[in-house]
Amino acid sequence: MDPRLPTLLTAPLSPRPVIEATYLDVLVRDGLPAGTGFSIALPRGWAVERTATAAPGPEAPLVPLARFHPGEPGAPGAAEGVELVVWAAFLPREMHGADWLRAWMRSQGYRELDFRQAPSPTGMMGDALAAGRHDGGLRLHRLLTVKDGDLLFLIDGRMMQGGPSRGGQADHRVMQEIVLLAAMRFRLAEPTGQTFAEGFEWTELKGAHAVRFLASGLWRETPGGYAPPDGASLVLDHVGPDGSTGRGSLIAVLGAAEATADAALADAAEIERTTLAKLANQGFTLSADAERVAEERTAERSILLHRRKARRSGTAMTILAARIALSEEAHSLPVCLILLSPDEDSAFEAWAINRRAFEIALSTVR
CATH class of the missing domain: 3.40.1000.10 (Mog1/PsbP, alpha/beta/alpha sandwich)
Known part of the structure; x- marks a missing residue:
């Protein structure tokens, strides 16, 4: 400055x-x-x-x-x-x-x-x-x-x-x-007390176990995603005011329970690698390097968040990928959340909406 x-x-x-x-x-x-x-x-x-x-x-x-x-x-x-x-x-x-x-x-x-x-x-x-x-x-x-x-x-x-x-x-x-x-x-003078500008609803991933997170009711569930054995997957697409898609996607994957948080994080990392490989096969060009954005470890959960650049059909994109371990009394559950979004320079409004939706999902997954 x-x-x-x-x-x-x-x-x-x-x-x-x-x-x-x-x-x-x-x-x-x-x-x-x-x-x-x-x-x-x-x-x-x-x-x-x-x-x-x-x-x-x-x-x-x-x-x-x-x-x-x-x-x-x-x-x-x-x-x-x-x-x-x-x-x-x-x-x-x-x-x-x-x-x-x-x-x-x-x-x-x-x-x-x-x-x-x-x-x-x-x-x-x-x-x-x-x-x-x-x-x-x-x-x-x-x-x-x-x-x-x-x-x-x-x-x-x-x-x-x-x-x-x-x-x-x-x-x-x-x-x-x-x-x-x-x-x-x-x-x-008359606050509504509402946190969000749009409706967010509890969305469930259910395999042998289940987790849930808040997702926008304006995002549309579409087929796809990689679900490991005893796990579950979900793909949500950002739908524009005119009903168009292609503005961003949120991929959520639940894996099988593990005995420890470290083992669950390792599973989440493998889910992330598998999902990114599938995206590469679908025409995404992914940067080799991923930037570590955040890391959190508590008794209830562990999170490791990375950001990487990508391109598809000439469009510059950003991918946010979170590896999550949710710890319960007898086991720990691996979860992976991946956001696909146009980057902030090419489509700032879409990026801002997508990033906020991803952050809400990440902060509420349980």
């Missing part, structure tokens, strides 16, 4: 007594579409304009809910020309808020200056500093996401750069502190 570029402000600069004296929690619900109300921390002297007439949906997937700005000349952020917009986005498919934010910034032509992500009960949320062209000048944005079911809320603070003629003094930290405090105290 260029050290001359601004970076994310990760903590308020003002002392706590100043913050407590300056900021108020404001409830913004009246006049907004049902289910989109929220409370937010704003500096004293700021004004609000409600801008939404309908909730986001398939026809209008992103709507601005409200715009906030200094309503008095001496209010914090007035000299810098700071304003803040809260948007609501409709998510037809489950994905991380961080992935949605990156895709949206690209669609707006923004340059990403700094980015971080943070875990939440509804996935990884995004926090970005970006720059974009506006009215012939450069505008700086601090962007943060909050997700609730199939709605994603985007907190978008912005200020023009370039001096008073371009919106005031160019101290981005003033804008960032206002937006950061707004996000830290952002609360939904």
Whole structure:
């Protein structure tokens, strides 16, 4: 990263007594579409304009809910020309808020200056500093996401750069502190409590023993897969809004019980090798090297996750393969989960949906 570029402000600069004296929690619900109300921390002297007439949906997937700005000349952020917009986005498919934010910034032509992500009960949320062209000048944005079911809320603070003629003094930290405090105290007025944007259902692999995991109800089960003796296999295809397939697949295979977790992991590795060999016979070109992404060992389960590149019919793809050993009192069960997906550079949205579905399956397999 260029050290001359601004970076994310990760903590308020003002002392706590100043913050407590300056900021108020404001409830913004009246006049907004049902289910989109929220409370937010704003500096004293700021004004609000409600801008939404309908909730986001398939026809209008992103709507601005409200715009906030200094309503008095001496209010914090007035000299810098700071304003803040809260948007609501409709998510037809489950994905991380961080992935949605990156895709949206690209669609707006923004340059990403700094980015971080943070875990939440509804996935990884995004926090970005970006720059974009506006009215012939450069505008700086601090962007943060909050997700609730199939709605994603985007907190978008912005200020023009370039001096008073371009919106005031160019101290981005003033804008960032206002937006950061707004996000830290952002609360939904009517949260749904739903974790996912789409329905996920328990899906079972049943051989001599059985395991289950959460899979999207929008993925279609198709024939195929390699099932070892006393095991089971399942292939789920990512189906697009138009009913098309070929956007990604999840292969799940259960092997026969073993006495130890190490033996079960060895079986899962063999299942992975056999499945990848079958994919190679079906026209996939697989990279020889696999990158180890994660490893987990607990009393209940052991996981080893690898990532490798692949190509099929000229399409660049990513394969995620997880070897899993689920330990029970008398035995350990080998499971292998394999994701086939277009890579993030060739089809970012499909990749984001596929990766999220894979992570949910992996985190819930039992």
